[in-house]
Amino acid sequence: MIDVTDVLTIVHITCRYHPRKEKEGNVLNNLSLAVRQQEIVCLLGASGCGKTTLLKAIAGLLPLDDGSIVISGQMMSDSEQAVAPEFRQVGLIFQDYALFPHLTVAENIAFGLYGQPKEAIARSVGEMVALVHLAGLEARYPHELSGGQQQRVAIARALVCNPSVLLLDEPFSNIDNQERDNLINELRIILKQRQVATVFVTHSKEEAFAFADRLAVMDKGAIIQEGFPATLYHRPGSRFVADYLGSSNYLPVKILSDHQWQSFFGDHHSTHPHGLPIGSHCDWLVRPHDIALSLDPDGTARVEDRLFMGTSNHYRISLDEQVIQVQSSTWFEPGQPVRLSIKASQPLFFPSEAGED
Known part of the structure; x- marks a missing residue:
């Protein structure tokens, strides 16, 4: 229906x-x-x-x-x-703009209005030029515009026909x-x-x-x-x-109860039941930003690599022969021992790809 x-x-x-x-x-x-x-x-x-x-x-x-x-x-x-x-x-906007190179900005925008009165075309084109911030560029040709300006022309041409x-x-x-x-x-x-x-x-x-x-x-x-x-x-x-949709860590776990599971980090608990069979093995999806890092001289995890991404650092952390991706605003040097803690309020599990022991 x-x-x-x-x-x-x-x-x-x-x-x-x-x-x-x-x-x-x-x-x-x-x-x-x-x-x-x-x-x-x-x-x-x-x-x-x-x-x-x-x-x-x-x-x-x-x-x-x-x-x-x-x-x-x-x-x-x-x-x-x-x-x-x-x-x-239906209006169409393409990756390569698809503008007519021999037509000006105004003429490209007006292309789909062919047959309408000249006054109506001029009014509609003027509204579109203002809408996409191309005022003053109406007489230019596509090759005289930046990529963003060309795409604005394509947007205006698609929208002018409502x-x-x-x-x-x-x-x-x-x-x-x-x-x-x-x-x-x-x-x-x-x-x-x-x-x-x-x-x-x-x-x-x-x-x-x-x-x-x-x-x-x-x-x-x-x-x-x-x-x-x-x-x-x-x-x-x-x-x-x-x-x-994003970087993923899959941590092997064993289900202990409706609210509890075990990973190599230890035991974890959630207030929401997960509904998985007790004793089963699965993989826990943990996003890099859901892991907190702290310096720990006695920690068994080590910083393998760091990528500075502007607003945060992306780390590769080694722990128990597994490499874990972590996103953090805190600065750590490669080789430093660290402790990892995971936010576990609403865990998401997938079937284990490694199989059960």
């Missing part, structure tokens, strides 16, 4: 490789997703997982073998028919860091103000965390897990999701 509050509804879509392609099988496999008005959903995953293919299907550039795509309550695609891309009320859905394919990857951070913040505000339902593709978890309201982690043409960024980071449903 389609939720009437959803601007974009994708239901069990499957896209197969063309019969003449070398590859076989499904490039999108029984995939479902819904995006509400004003919501920014990020498709996150490695190259080849199907992110860009899904954008093409939403835009009407790729036929469906099964399932359906509905935009603003109107059927756009199913296995029998498809509405042409130009009639879908799309119901905006699709962004790696839009920040060709922009230098400082300008990228500014553009991420500004574009997020613009999309919220204009209440556009947005699907954003990236392989960068940092961009996803900064820009998206909700994440959908993809692998092999399917969504593995979706939800709020903080939920997926702190409570991933699999090792794949945990590792993709």
Whole structure:
């Protein structure tokens, strides 16, 4: 059943490789997703997982073998028919900007308004130029702009037609860091103000965390897990999701009771029952920032390496033939003995990969 509050509804879509392609099988496999008005959903995953293919299907550039795509309550695609891309009320923003090199900033923005009265076009272009902070650059050509400025033109061109859905394919990857951070913040505000339902593709978890309201982690043409960024980071449903969203330590443990388990650090206790069989062996997911370091002359752990990352230090700590990743603002030198303590309020366990003793 389609939720009437959803601007974009994708239901069990499957896209197969063309019969003449070398590859076989499904490039999108029984995939479902819904995006509400004003919501920014990020498709996150490695190259080849199907992110860009899904954008093409939403835009009407790729036929469906099964399932359906509905935009603003109107059927756009199913296995029998498809509405042409130009009639879908979908805006597209690409990694390489895709601007017309022979057109000025103003002419690029106005391209999708062809056929409207000149006064209306001029008014709409002026509003977009102000919105994306390009005032004074209207007469320039793309080659006279920075990467960030070119992407602002592409954003304005996509938004000037008031799309119901905006699709962004790696839009920040060709922009230098400082300008990228500014553009991420500004574009997020613009999309919220204009209440556009947005699907954003990236392989960068940092961009996803900064820009998206909700994440959908993809692998092999399917969504593995979706939800709020903080939920997926702190409570991933699999090792794949945990590792993709951040550095992970997996500590072997033995379950002692509903609230207690044992690792090489000693015994640990949580107020929340974990529901695992008593006596079973599993791996405890511990993020680097959930481990505290302190100098201890009698400690059995040693600092192996330190990377200064600006706001924190990333350490590799050796303990009992295992290397543990730790993030800390405290400065330690390689070779120093240290003590480790772990925050264990809501532990997350995965099946052991080493097997039980």
